[in-house]
Amino acid sequence: MRAFVFTDPALAKHAGRFVWLAINGEKAVNAPFRQKYKIPAFPTFYVLDPVNGQVRARWIGSASVAQFDPLFTEQSAAYARHLKGASAPTVADAILHAADSLYAADAHAEAAAAYARAIEAAPRDWRERSRAVDARLFSLSSADSVESCVALAEAELPGARRTVAGANVAASGLGCALQLPKDAPGRAERIAALEAACREVLADRSLDLQGDDRSGLYISLLDAREAAGDSLGRHQVAEAWSAFLDGEAARAKTPVERAVFDPHRLSAYIEIGHAERALPMLEQSARDFPDDYNPPARIAIANRALKHWDDGLAASDRAMKLAYGPRKLTFYTTRADLFAGKGDAEAARKTIEEAIGYAKALPEGQRSNASIASLEKRLAAMKPAAGTP
Secondary structure, three states, X not given: OOOOOOOOHHHHHHOOOOOOOOOOOOOHHHHHHHHHOOOOOOOEEEEEXXXXXXXXXXXEOOOOHHHHHHHHHHHHHHHHHHHHOOOOOOHHHHHHHHHHHHHHOOOHHXXXXXXXXXXXXXXXXXXXXXXHHHHHHHHHHHOOOHHHHHHHHHHHHHHHOOOHHHHHHHHHHHHHHOOOOOOOOOHHHHHHHHHHHHHHHHHOOOOOOOHHHHHHHHHHHHHXXXXXXXXXXXXXXXXXXXXXXXXXXXXXXXXXXXXXXXXXXXXXXXXXXXHHHHHHHHHHHHHHOOOOOHHHHHHHHHHHXXXXXXXXXXXXXXXXXXXXOOOHHHHHHHHHHHXXXXXXXXXXXXXXXXHHHHHHHOOOOOOOHHHHHHHHHHHHHOOOOOOOO
């Protein structure tokens, strides 16, 4: 987003309307922000009231200029009305404001119901429709209402085909369809239809989709092929995914733009069984960004896939020295995997113990009980070395 979207001249007109602030959620100083504002995924974008800090809108995940431009325009207009004490221009807009507040608080069941009311009250050409649909899909998925999520995607797709909004609907719908019970009526057919919709989006190069959004569609297709038990089809999707990402990276004009694709390229190379292809790009990123913990951490992951245990541990050493915040927990688990692969069970066990101590010491807003429980479960499954308590 920082490399491709916020640098677009089309957004320059909004520069004086907002105070732009980027928060590094890994830094302890920002833990209170994370505690106050729910961040279900990175990136998450908020429009905040400058007086009371209340959330006026939230967008989860990446977006294109075509999606952010109307969002910024609408939020500017809505806040101007708010300052004047004017009511929302339509009933749907008023309901949307309430839904956005619930959404920001992660009250997903209530938010989904409110977004449904807003959509029902609005005309088909409502300017906020795609954002409301997208948020409702996320809320339904988060509330485990997967049947309703799939039904919403199916209802919206015909009117959203060949649009950026349709890409989000197809991907979200497919993700929910894959979570339907195995014996749900029509499950296979519904998955197939949504999978076809995702493939249609990928084939349409005219859509103003960001590279990572297209990459996410490939990941959705990988999940679908895995659910179908189609190993050959999954490999074919992975090959296409890898080729797409290589093309995107080749067109990058700066090291920052190229490095945007590093994590997905690494995952794609591992999927196709060629993790070694990731090493040159990651080593280049390590040279370009010597203070960034991500390149050495990813080198460690690539070497884990290659079973190059010592090389992986050396890269892990570099990453651990640079790392901070909750993200460091994933580096501990990679490190434990490397020790286990090397045959050093005791070092792997001690690494997980260190990870648990580190996770518990994180401040409120960064500490995750779910992460701690997962680490403790892994530790309990490890057998201590002979003679150790």
